[in-house]
Amino acid sequence: MVEVDESLVGKEFLKLAFEHCIKCGTCKMGYKSFKPSCPSGEKFLFESYWASGRIRTAIGILLEELQWSEELKNSIFACTTCGACMDSCQAPHAHYIVDIIESLRELAVQNIGPGPNQENLVERTNNPEMWNPYGVPNSTNAELKEKYNLPDKAEWVYYIGCTSNYRQTKIRDATIRLLKRAGINFTLIDEHCCTSPMLRTGQISSARDFMNYNIEKIKEVGADKLVTSCAGCYRTFIKDFEKHGANFDFEVYHTVELLKDLLDSGKMKIKSKYNKTITYHDPCHLGRHMGIYEIPREIYKQIPGVKLVEMKRNRNFAWCCGAGGGVKIGYPEWALEVSNERLAHAREVGAEVISSVCPFCRTNLSDANENYNGGFEILDLLEILDTLDIEFK
Ligand code: SF4
Ligand code: SF4
Numbered sequence: 001m002v003e004v005d006e007s008l009v010g011k012e013f014l015k016l017a018f019e020h021c022i023k024c025g026t027c028k029m030g031y032k033s034f035k036p037s038c039p040s041g042e043k044f045l046f047e048s049y050w051a052s053g054r055i056r057t058a059i060g061i062l063l064e065e066l067q068w069s070e071e072l073k074n075s076i077f078a079c080t081t082c083g084a085c086m087d088s089c090q091a092p093h094a095h096y097i098v099d100i101i102e103s104l105r106e107l108a109v110q111n112i113g114p115g116p117n118q119e120n121l122v123e124r125t126n127n128p129e130m131w132n133p134y135g136v137p138n139s140t141n142a143e144l145k146e147k148y149n150l151p152d153k154a155e156w157v158y159y160i161g162c163t164s165n166y167r168q169t170k171i172r173d174a175t176i177r178l179l180k181r182a183g184i185n186f187t188l189i190d191e192h193c194c195t196s197p198m199l200r201t202g203q204i205s206s207a208r209d210f211m212n213y214n215i216e217k218i219k220e221v222g223a224d225k226l227v228t229s230c231a232g233c234y235r236t237f238i239k240d241f242e243k244h245g246a247n248f249d250f251e252v253y254h255t256v257e258l259l260k261d262l263l264d265s266g267k268m269k270i271k272s273k274y275n276k277t278i279t280y281h282d283p284c285h286l287g288r289h290m291g292i293y294e295i296p297r298e299i300y301k302q303i304p305g306v307k308l309v310e311m312k313r314n315r316n317f318a319w320c321c322g323a324g325g326g327v328k329i330g331y332p333e334w335a336l337e338v339s340n341e342r343l344a345h346a347r348e349v350g351a352e353v354i355s356s357v358c359p360f361c362r363t364n365l366s367d368a369n370e371n372y373n374g375g376f377e378i379l380d381l382l383e384i385l386d387t388l389d390i391e392f393k
Helices: 012-020 040-044 051-063 070-077 085-088 094-112 120-127 142-147 164-168 169-181 196-200 207-220 232-245 254-265 294-301 332-348 359-371 381-386
Strands: 154-160 225-228 251-254 268-270 277-280 307-309 353-356 375-381 391-392
Touching: 012 051, 012 120, 012 225, 040 070, 040 332, 051 070, 051 094, 051 142, 051 268, 085 094, 085 307, 085 353, 120 196, 142 154, 142 196, 154 169, 154 207, 164 359, 169 391, 196 225, 196 232, 207 232, 225 268, 232 251, 232 254, 232 359, 254 294, 254 381, 268 381, 294 307, 294 381, 332 353, 332 359, 353 359, 359 375
Parallel strands: 154 225, 225 251, 277 307, 277 353, 353 375
Antiparallel strands: 268 391
């Protein structure tokens, strides 16, 4: 094992890289498929842009054989944290590769500052007029509560998330309408950012405060369950809150889990048809990061008329939409290129609609669809359900 000066090691995750990465390069290809897995390595074509190289960068920094420099920045920050490398790597640290990359980012932020444009995410989020990374005034959600006649105390909180609340409002509105139609006893809180943009870009200094704030707000309304329509918020609440010591005792669900329960228990039945060919795009934060692959597919299959077709790259082998890990703001053109590849995968299988269950995937796929004249309809599952006749018991 390599000797490391313990005082240099900021995170346990980085130590894992020393012990286990044998630089075999398996992370560059889908496991047993031998097809490229990493959007970053495929684009930039230098070793330091694949997971194996980023781990070498971490080792070099920690052994002080590599000095911090502006040149290192891109190789550290041009990664969507999609986790495809975690799925390919067969070594014991595989599950922690994204944690290793995020820990390296934390050290980079301390030494050479954040990735390109990524400081904007956190400056805006920390702004008390905003509390979100989009730079728009904070919505307390009081107007929505009034519009939809939502109570002050409830069993569930619908945590909207910044992307659905400030960019993809159709997902937010469709989700609220569906929860109302289903008779779920829920409300909204004056939520602040879930911290995903901070954590993914290594800018974690105020993350814990945001986590604690959101936990307190959820407690205040007496809820013991949270549901979110955002794959990023879902991962953050379940995995990152605990990692950062922000513990809570309410249950966390993605909307697809709640919907699946309603369908399975016979409380929800979809009556009208949706006669379209749909392909489902697995959001990285719901699929590889959280292991949810089948639940959304089972819901599409219960919509009469839907022809569900699979892209060749699906489930754990799905190609990233290109937006995550601060790439959408840091490398906007490359983010669209990655997404355009996804459109090509959908075209190959004759899909008319590309559907997902993450507002951030919807944003980037829609942007690429517009930019490259993709000709698809890009819709969240909830938006599709919102148009259908559904019987609730
Ligand atoms: S991260 Fe895993 S797959 Fe990649 S080089 Fe290291 S051991 Fe091999
Ligand atoms: S998380 Fe995705 S983009 Fe980043 S190194 Fe792994 S495969 Fe490449």
